[in-house]
Structures are given as C-alpha cells and as structure tokens.
Amino acid sequence: MSDQKSGHKRKGYEVAEKAVKRKRKKRSGERDIIVLENVSKSYETGSPALNDINLRIRRGEFVFIVGDSGSGKSTMIKLLLRELTATEGTVKVLGYDLNRIRHRKIPEFRRNIGIVFQDFRLLKDRNVYENVAFAQRIVLTPTKQMRKNVPAVLASVGLAGKYKAKPKQLSGGEQQRVALARALVNEPTLLLCDEPTGNLDPKNSWEIMNMLEEINKGGTTVLVVTHNKEIVNQMEKRVVTLKKGVIISDEEKGAYIDED
Numbered sequence: 001m002s003d004q005k006s007g008h009k010r011k012g013y014e015v016a017e018k019a020v021k022r023k024r025k026k027r028s029g030e031r032d033i034i035v036l037e038n039v040s041k042s043y044e045t046g047s048p049a050l051n052d053i054n055l056r057i058r059r060g061e062f063v064f065i066v067g068d069s070g071s072g073k074s075t076m077i078k079l080l081l082r083e084l085t086a087t088e089g090t091v092k093v094l095g096y097d098l099n100r101i102r103h104r105k106i107p108e109f110r111r112n113i114g115i116v117f118q119d120f121r122l123l124k125d126r127n128v129y130e131n132v133a134f135a136q137r138i139v140l141t142p143t144k145q146m147r148k149n150v151p152a153v154l155a156s157v158g159l160a161g162k163y164k165a166k167p168k169q170l171s172g173g174e175q176q177r178v179a180l181a182r183a184l185v186n187e188p189t190l191l192l193c194d195e196p197t198g199n200l201d202p203k204n205s206w207e208i209m210n211m212l213e214e215i216n217k218g219g220t221t222v223l224v225v226t227h228n229k230e231i232v233n234q235m236e237k238r239v240v241t242l243k244k245g246v247i248i249s250d251e252e253k254g255a256y257i258d259e260d
Helices: 001-033 073-078 103-110 128-138 143-156 172-184 202-217 231-235
Strands: 032-040 050-058 062-066 086-093 115-119 189-194 221-223 240-244 246-251
Touching: 032 073, 032 103, 032 115, 032 221, 050 073, 050 221, 050 246, 062 073, 062 202, 062 231, 073 086, 073 189, 073 221, 103 128, 115 172, 128 143, 128 172, 189 202, 202 221, 202 231
Parallel strands: 062 221, 062 240, 115 189, 189 221
Antiparallel strands: 032 050, 032 086, 240 246
8 A cells, every 4th residue: 555655656746847847848938039940041042041050049138149241140130030931940039930920910029129230220301209209100109108208218328419310410329329219119028239330430339239238237138240359259248150051159258259
C-alpha cells in the first residue's frame, strides 16, 4: 500500500514539475518581443538576403544590429515591420506571427512600433508640431489628448521651443529629434532605428544615442541598425553581427567586429 502511495506521490511530483516547466516556458516566451526561427529570405535574383536566421530579443533589451552593406540588416528590419514576408521560417513580433497575420491586422500591429530612419522622412511642408501630430492622427488620438501628448514628447527631446519651425529651418540633429519624437508619441513597445546617426556629426550622434538609452531605461525595447563602430564599442550593449545573410556573432556587451 505504501509503495502505491509512493508511486502516486512521485507521479504527482512529475505532473507538478511539468506544469512548472510549461509556465516557465510560457513566461520566457512572453519576455521575447522578437523571435526569428530558421528564417530565410530570398529574392528572385542572387543569394538569400537572410539564411536560416535564429534570433530572440527580450522585452526591454537594447540591441545593436551591425554588418557590412548587403549583410541582410535592411531585410531584417523589413521583416520585423512586415513590409516583407519570410521565404522560410517563423517571424514573431510582439506576439504576432507575421507569416500568418491578416492584412487588415497589420496597421494594428504597427501601432506598437516606432521607427526612426537615417533620412528623417519628415513632411517638409508641415511644421514640427504637425509632423509629430501626424503619427497621433493615424491612430485616431482625440484632439484634446493630442494637444497634451505632442508638446510633452517634443519637450522630452529638447524641442519645446521649435514646434512652429519647418524641417528646412532645423539642423540635421534637430530633424532627427523630430523623427524620434514622432516615433515615440504613441508610446511604442518596440523602437526600431535604421541608421539613426548616419547623417549626423559626432556630437549630434551621441545626443541621439543618449536619448535612445534613456528611452530604453523607461522600458521600451530598442533595436538599432548602425555602421557606427565608435558608438557600438563605447555603449557596450548586446551586439548581433550579420555577414552575407548569416548571424556570425551575438554577444552581450559586445563590440563591432571588423570583417576585413
């Protein structure tokens, strides 16, 4: 009888252990804001832009994606935004399976993502306030709330006094800060930055990177594609290195790898 009780007890422990493992796996999955599993992307001509990529980025991380031109960085960003779909493998961002997402759900998915480009992509005929407010209008933010949100986010990037200026009246660094404010005004969970310092001098580059670091400290996951070796090496964040469509290095507190 005691053996039978012992057997039932062991079985109970095993069931409980499996349940704990399932919960741990579920919690781990919830922490992963980006999951790429065996992802390849091929175009009609040439070798694959990405070849069997596996990558997990946790909620709240700050990650650099580096590599030479043609390494697959731009393709990866487009996959994460669902501008492209993978030829093979699984792409999950913010819990959305981007291979299976319905077309009508894509705008809803993108509302959780802010993006900053190298060339700013500001509306040249609109002033600073209107450029940032444009992102709020897309998600149908009430006007009363918009009038609070836009000045607040402009103040956070040091542009409170420039709200009436047109882009041509701003320096490159100021234009990038407008682009950053526009990316942040809807409080995204994920911020994607594609060469955000590519057109800036060193002083303005560091101002932008310091802002990104502060944003990350507030809980936003930040992914930065860059060629800036000095910034990558000094900031000591996680660094994922691509070469010819393959991840060749993924290091916590990593450095820029010279491929020459």
